Amino acid sequence: MTSVLDVDGCSIAYDQRGSGDLVLLIHGASGDAANYWGKLRVSLASEWQVVTYDQRGFGRSQCEVRRIDVGQLAGDAAHLLEHVGGGPAAVVGLSLGGMVAQQLAADRPDLVRSLVLAGTGPRIGPRLALLGSVLGRVAASGDQELLFDLNLLLLHAEHFIDRQADLLPTLRQHFAATAATAMRDGLQEQVVWPGVLAGSIRCPTLVVHGEEDAEMPIGYARQLVEQIPGAELEVLRDAGHKCSDDQPDRFADLVADFLRRQRS
Numbered sequence: 001m002t003s004v005l006d007v008d009g010c011s012i013a014y015d016q017r018g019s020g021d022l023v024l025l026i027h028g029a030s031g032d033a034a035n036y037w038g039k040l041r042v043s044l045a046s047e048w049q050v051v052t053y054d055q056r057g058f059g060r061s062q063c064e065v066r067r068i069d070v071g072q073l074a075g076d077a078a079h080l081l082e083h084v085g086g087g088p089a090a091v092v093g094l095s096l097g098g099m100v101a102q103q104l105a106a107d108r109p110d111l112v113r114s115l116v117l118a119g120t121g122p123r124i125g126p127r128l129a130l131l132g133s134v135l136g137r138v139a140a141s142g143d144q145e146l147l148f149d150l151n152l153l154l155l156h157a158e159h160f161i162d163r164q165a166d167l168l169p170t171l172r173q174h175f176a177a178t179a180a181t182a183m184r185d186g187l188q189e190q191v192v193w194p195g196v197l198a199g200s201i202r203c204p205t206l207v208v209h210g211e212e213d214a215e216m217p218i219g220y221a222r223q224l225v226e227q228i229p230g231a232e233l234e235v236l237r238d239a240g241h242k243c244s245d246d247q248p249d250r251f252a253d254l255v256a257d258f259l260r261r262q263r264s
Contacts (some may be wrong), residue, residue: 008078010063014053014080018045022085025052028095031057031177031219039248051084057182058068059215068186069195074103080110090259094244095119099193105203106196114262116255118208119241121229123195136187148175154215157240198227204256205231210239210246
């Protein structure tokens with residue numbers, strides 16, 4: 001059942017399922033929780049209490065987004081964790097969600113037991129800022145189909161696009177309903193995030209990255225592993241940026257195995 005949490009005048013829609021240790025899933029900027037975590041949240045809920053939510057401006061959350069601010073989004077996640085039980089939680093973040101997860105772990109280590117960082121990087125530098133600007137300009141043009149198709153090419157490996165060809169009209173509609181407006185508004189200003197201080201994340205961390213990630217090349221993952229003490233790296237073949245979709249079974253197995261190791 002969907003619940004709503006008010007954070008500074010913003011209504012954050014979230015769902016809880018399962019029982020046990022807390023797991024928080026943080027989605028990226030190309031959709032909402034349902035779009036990112038449909039399979040994973042179901043599989044994890046058999047062993048853990050899984051919380052998913054739509055970040056401000058996305059999906060069912062009601063909030064005006066003037067720009068995407070990683071620090072603000074991490075604050076939202078902290079408020080949500082405090083509301084549902086206070087943690088500490090295992091936090092899984094993909095793409096922008098992985099950056100929010102890093103900021104949350106640095107700002108509120110009391111709320112984060114472990115991290116899974118998927119398809120993400122250690123900062124938003126000039127290259128990613130330029131990419132965000134391009135996406136923002138396409139979004140501002142009002143051509144949602146072009147925006148979706150550009151995202152599709154950045155997010156997925158070739159075999160996923162081939163396999164999902166018949167579903168593209170449905171996927172376009174979901175994207176328009178859950179992410180296009182937030183991308184149009186949130187990317188009008190340049191998104192800058194310097195990352196967290198090297199070594200400030202001390203919890204057990206798993207980095208998962210698609211071998212064919214066109215948005216954030218594999219070097220981003222290697223930088224994370226160098227920066228976070230003890231971090232592990234798993235590279236998924238035949239997977240792009242949104243590796244949770246390209247290899248859903250393998251991704252779910254990696255996350256569950258990691259969480260079980262931390263639990264024991």
